[in-house]
Amino acid sequence: MTGSSLLSVDTVLKAFGGLVAVNDVSFTVKQSELIGLIGPNGSGKTTMMNLISGALKPTSGTIRLNGEAISGLPAHEISRRGVARTFQLVRILPSLSAIENVIAGAVFGHVRAWGDDAYREAEVLLDRVGLGGRGGAPTGSMTYIDQKRLELARALASNPRLLLLDEWLAGLNPSELKIGIELIRDLREDGRTIIMVEHVMDAIRSLCDRCVVMSSGVKIADGSVHDVLAQPEVISAYLGADDA
């Protein structure tokens, strides 16, 4: 709301040997903004997410959270500074109960709750993502959307300053998708700052304030969703040679 940038990505480059997955990408995310990070498969979106969350270290360039450099810090340090994420391939903790999965997000990171406080907070979050009353359920047998809900609740449990959603809506059926979009809209209305990598264009159109488009590791567009999706570079990246 203040207009100050919460996250700034400054000429970040990530090379795996000779392959440059992210090539001098820069963008900023303002407080309480929801931005979409889109682009064709293999364009470096997930790598970008991994660089922000600390799963990977950038080869060069700087990432700042609230003006403080976080690039190069280990993932747990970045998590403690208030960045939480979900994973492209959902990662729940199978031998823990549902509520323990959520508590896991609240104990070691940005907030450090423990005991009854953490438990109560986790119950509220389970309720919020639509898993109310199922805290004791074994997680291995949950449906895909429930696992995704659980992962989101875990990320929210740390009360993150920045939430990274990596294809959180992927693989959901149309009715689940509707629920998922409503859930994210809800978070946005709370004033959460969110970056979402997404292929579901309906979600991007209806949720995002702004989007950043990547193709082959390079940022090719950055602006309001409507404008960006009309740009010829973006159209050719999606429908051009890649899709032939």
Next chain:
Amino acid sequence: MSLIKETEQRTGGIALLLFGAAALIPLADDGYYLSMAVNIAMYAVLCTAWTLFSGPTHYVSLATAAFFGVGTYSVGLGIDTLPFPLLIAIAAVASSILAGLVGLATLRLSGVYFVIFTLGLAELVRQVVTWLQVNFVGSVGLYVFTDLTEAHIFWMLLALAALVYVTGWLVNRSRLGFAMRIIGNDETVARHVGIDVARSKVILFMISGAFIGITGAILAPRFAYVEPPSAFNPVISFQVVIMALLGGTGRLWAPLLGVIPFTILFDQISANFPNYTSLLIGIAFMAIVYYLPRGVIGLVDDIRMRQTKRHEHAAGVPEAAE
């Protein structure tokens, strides 16, 4: 989580009774059965301490012999000059420092590399100790003469076992214990919820190593003559892994289910077939892995589950059943 649950109180009460009963063993017998009780108590501590770290992380450590030997040598070197309790403290500190160094060196190793490293470490420490003794002391062995009897050793081990269980229980209900469960499930998630994975593992490895070192220290008077091949005997490392896996690593007391039958089995094998000990132990190990992949505790769980299923069946949901 701050309260002690009713089931935990009951478990604690039963444990107290069992420990009390075990403490009476030396009064009943001071020969064969006491000696076996010492072996069981020793492996109970070693396997439970091993499981503290290797259970949640699934890192198979073969460094037990290294920590054990460091403990034994702490006593062997200091027995003429320092009081025994102080030597036990030194053993704890020395072996946990060694565990800390190993932990820091092996943070990036996982799976089979960690296993090989820990095996190599035990051998390395043994060679270094031998070299130091040959070059600077002149003899390879050390004499440990004390007034401590087998009964004293047993009581000390029993007290240590109680301490291991209490420590394990405290760890399990702490943030560290919760962190280890998350790490055991998924290290990537662990890092992303803010857990310093490396630090947690090293702390737990040090706790585990300290207990193993203390065990070595307590056992030193029993050896009377300490030399590297006996103090740093790699067989100890393997037996601890076998027994702990035989019992199961899912729960704190599960290794005990492996320790008791295996110690008795090992004793019978080495008494009746002294020339084929290794062979028979190897066959026993393979049979365990093949028939009891989740250990005795897995078997117990299966039986329990079958019983509850049968109960449900008997209580019956007729439409669903037919």
